[in-house]
Amino acid sequence: MNTGTIVKGIGGFYYVDTGEEIVECKARGHFRNKNMSPCVGDKVDITITGEGKGSLDTIHQRSNVFIRPPVANIDAMIIVASVQNPAPDLAFIDKMLIIAQNSNVDVKICFNKFDLDNGSVNELVQMYRNAGYTAFTTSTVEDIGIDLIRKSLSGRITAFSGFSGVGKSSLLNAVLKQQVMQTGDVSERLKRGKHTTRHVELISYNNGYIVDTPGFSMLDFPKEITKDELKDYFPEFLNYESQCRFRGCNHMGNTKVCAVCDAVQKGEISETRFNNYKSFYDILSQRKEWQK
Numbered sequence: 001m002n003t004g005t006i007v008k009g010i011g012g013f014y015y016v017d018t019g020e021e022i023v024e025c026k027a028r029g030h031f032r033n034k035n036m037s038p039c040v041g042d043k044v045d046i047t048i049t050g051e052g053k054g055s056l057d058t059i060h061q062r063s064n065v066f067i068r069p070p071v072a073n074i075d076a077m078i079i080v081a082s083v084q085n086p087a088p089d090l091a092f093i094d095k096m097l098i099i100a101q102n103s104n105v106d107v108k109i110c111f112n113k114f115d116l117d118n119g120s121v122n123e124l125v126q127m128y129r130n131a132g133y134t135a136f137t138t139s140t141v142e143d144i145g146i147d148l149i150r151k152s153l154s155g156r157i158t159a160f161s162g163f164s165g166v167g168k169s170s171l172l173n174a175v176l177k178q179q180v181m182q183t184g185d186v187s188e189r190l191k192r193g194k195h196t197t198r199h200v201e202l203i204s205y206n207n208g209y210i211v212d213t214p215g216f217s218m219l220d221f222p223k224e225i226t227k228d229e230l231k232d233y234f235p236e237f238l239n240y241e242s243q244c245r246f247r248g249c250n251h252m253g254n255t256k257v258c259a260v261c262d263a264v265q266k267g268e269i270s271e272t273r274f275n276n277y278k279s280f281y282d283i284l285s286q287r288k289e290w291q292k
């Protein structure tokens, strides 16, 4: 018996990286019955049945699983925004931070296209660092920060998320020092009618894997997060919470009774982040029972 990671699944076959070779495996029938189908990222036990071929026997327990894109066991996520073209969407970043934390994914924020910076991006980097996150700048044009990404990829499965055009594919190509990913205007390619549906695939790098899909940009708030839990996803609130007048304060009140609101007023907590918190709180408050 061998153990490996599913790096690709096509037409009923799963390609399992055992560390020594990629084995083409057929899943044994009973997975379907158990309501669990193999997914890229799964750690699996296989039996070798022939030259480069095997059967997939057991799926190990997952640390997380995403449906769209279908991938399991993501260890890390790098949220990519760009300094300009397009400008950073902070509500998107803050939402992705919540999704990553909810799935126990180690998360970092990357501001790409640093070569286009007019001096304002450092403020954003600092804002996220103050909130307790790792944030940094990169440029694929000037080779800035690429090594930082390379180092962080070691020994784990990393996904990139971010809007189209921020430079995710360019960053991957820079990291891998080869043109594995297509870059440029994706919508142009769509217009020309090229086949763009792609399978999720893990790219092996530095004892870890990179998820090659941009699909993590469309994720919704996890169903299980309630409005009352939302505040737990904002690490910068933690130091103040015990000073709110009411236990379980949702920080939607005013500065007289809420230490978080007070800290925002004093500039100790970013107002931008706090405003996103409030708008997410409203979204979650309006969720109907059937949407939960």
Ligand SMILES: Nc1nc2c(ncn2[C@@H]2O[C@H](COP(=O)(O)OP(=O)(O)O)[C@@H](O)[C@H]2O)c(=O)[nH]1
Pocket: 112, 113, 114, 115, 116, 138, 139, 140, 141, 142, 162, 163, 164, 165, 166, 167, 168, 169, 170, 171, 182, 183, 184, 185, 186, 214
């Ligand atoms: N100025 C500048 N342009 C970049 C940088 N990285 C990528 N780009 C450009 O941004 C556009 C979108 O890049 P791409 O990697 O396809 O973005 P993706 O949609 O996120 O995968 C391309 O025209 C790239 O050449 C960068 O660091 N600086």
Ligand SMILES: [Mg+2]
Pocket: 168, 169, 170, 181, 182, 183, 214
């Ligand atoms: Mg791309």
Ligand SMILES: [Zn+2]
Pocket: 241, 244, 245, 249, 250, 251, 252, 257, 258, 259, 260, 261
């Ligand atoms: Zn409060």
